Ligand SMILES: Nc1ncnc2c1ncn2[C@@H]1O[C@H](COP(=O)(O)OP(=O)(O)O)[C@@H](O)[C@H]1O
C-alpha cells in the first residue's frame with residue numbers, strides 16, 4: 001500500500017458514512033449535469049478518493065431562480081456552508097482572514113482619523129519662540145506634569161564678574177496641559193546628535209499635539225508666550241551679537257540706562273535726540289523720494305567720555321535694542337558682514353564700536369590669533385547696501401576719527417558727526433550734582449578746587465565718575481580727594 005493510499009484509508013475510516021454518501025451524490029449529480037463523473041473531483045477518482053464535497057447540482061438548479069447569480073449563491077451555500085469541513089476548518093480560516101482584514105482596516109482607519117483629527121506643532125530650539133514657549137509653559141497653571149528641568153543662564157561680564165540666573169522649565173519628556181478647555185500633549189525631545197554651536201546644547205524640539213478643531217489655540221499660545229517674553233524684557237535693552245548668520249541676544253536683557261544718567265556737554269544730548277526723533281518720524285518722506293531709510297551717526301572722542309553709555313541710554317529712551325558688531329571679530333568676512341547688516345532684528349540700533357580698529361592692522365595682530373577679514377570697501381558696500389522697509393540707524397564710535405577714511409564720512413554712510421569730549425566744567429558740575437543731589441555749596445567748593453588744578457587736558461567723565469563712586473554719600477571726601485584727578489593713571 002502506498003503512502004497516499006494509507007492516508008486515504010485513514011481518512012475514509014474516520015468518517016465512513018459521510019464518505020460513502022457524498023461519493024454517490026457527486027457521481028450522480030455530475031452525471032446528470034453532463035460533467036463526466038470520472039474527473040478529479042469525482043468521488044470514484046483515484047486521487048481524491050472519497051471526497052467530502054457533496055454538491056447536488058440538480059438540487060441547486062431547482063432551488064435557485066435560474067439566474068447565474070442565483071445558482072452560484074446556492075452553490076456557495078451548499079459547498080461551503082452546508083459542508084461540515086468548510087464549516088470547521090475553512091470557516092475558521094475565513095473568519096481569521098476577515099478578522100485580520102478588519103484589524104488592518106481599523107488600524108488604517110485610526111491612522112486616517114488621527115491624521116484628520118489631530119494636529120501637531122513642532123517648535124525647534126533654533127526658533128526664537130522655543131524659549132518663549134518653555135518659559136510660558138513653566139508658568140502656565142493648566143500644566144498637569146510637574147517634571148521640571150533647571151536652566152541656568154550664565155553671563156560673564158567684561159570685568160570677569162559672573163551673573164547667573166535659574167529658571168525652571170518643563171523637562172524633556174511628555175507633558176499634558178489643558179489650555180482653554182483643550183487638552184494638549186507636549187513632547188520635548190532632543191533631535192539627533194546636532195549641537196547648537198551657540199549654547200553648546202543639543203538641538204531640541206517641542207511638539208504640541210491637539211485635536212484638529214483646537215488648532216487655532218496654537219497661535220494663541222505662541223502669542224501669549226511672546227507677550228510674556230516681551231514683558232520680561234520690558235524696561236530692558238537687549239544686546240544682540242552676531243552668531244553665524246543670526247543675531248542672538250548676548251546675556252540677559254539689561255535694565256534700560258536712563259538718559260539723564262549720561263552727562264554730555266551742554267546741548268549735545270538734545271541735539272542728537274532731536275535728530276534721531278525727526279529721522280524716525282520721516283519714514284514716509286524717505287520712501288516717497290526713494291531714498292534708503294537709514295541714517296548714520298558717528299560719535300568720536302577720547303575713551304571714557306560716555307559714547308557707549310549714551311548710545312545705550314538712547315536705545316532705552318527710544319525703546320530700541322542694540323545690535324553690537326565688532327568689525328575686528330574673527331571669521332567676519334565681507335559677505336557675512338553684508339548679510340548680517342541686512343538682517344538686523346526690528347527696532348534695533350546697529351552699533352559699530354571702535355570703527356577705526358577694523359582697519360588698523362596693529363589692532364588685529366596675528367599674536368591675538370586672528371586677523372580681520374573685513375575690507376574697507378566691504379564695509380562701505382555693506383553700509384550702502386542696507387535696504388529695509390524699516391528704519392536703520394547706524395551708530396559708530398571711535399577714539400581716532402583722524403584714522404578714518406574720508407570715504408566713510410560721506411553722507412549716506414555718516415550723516416551726523418558729533419564730538420563727545422572729556423568733561424567740560426559744565427559736565428563736572430552736572431555730574432557732581434547727580435551724585436550729591438542738593439549739595440550746591442559743596443559743588444561750588446569742588447568747582448573752585450577743580451579750576452585751581454589747571455589740568456592740561458580735561459579729565460574724562462569716566463575718571464570723574466570713579467572719584468564720585470569711591471566717595472558715595474560723601475561729597476566732602478570727593479572735595480578732599482580732588483588732587484587724584486591730576487594723575488590720569490590713578491586707580492581707586
Ligand atoms: N558723560 C558721561 N556721563 C555719565 N557717565 C559717563 C560719562 N562718560 C563716561 N561715563 C561712565 O564711564 C564709563 C565708561 O563710559 P563709556 O560710555 O564706555 O565711554 P566711551 O564709550 O566713550 O569710551 C561708564 O561706566 C559710564 O557710566
Ligand SMILES: [Mg+2]
Pocket residue numbers: 307308309353397
Ligand atoms: Mg565705548
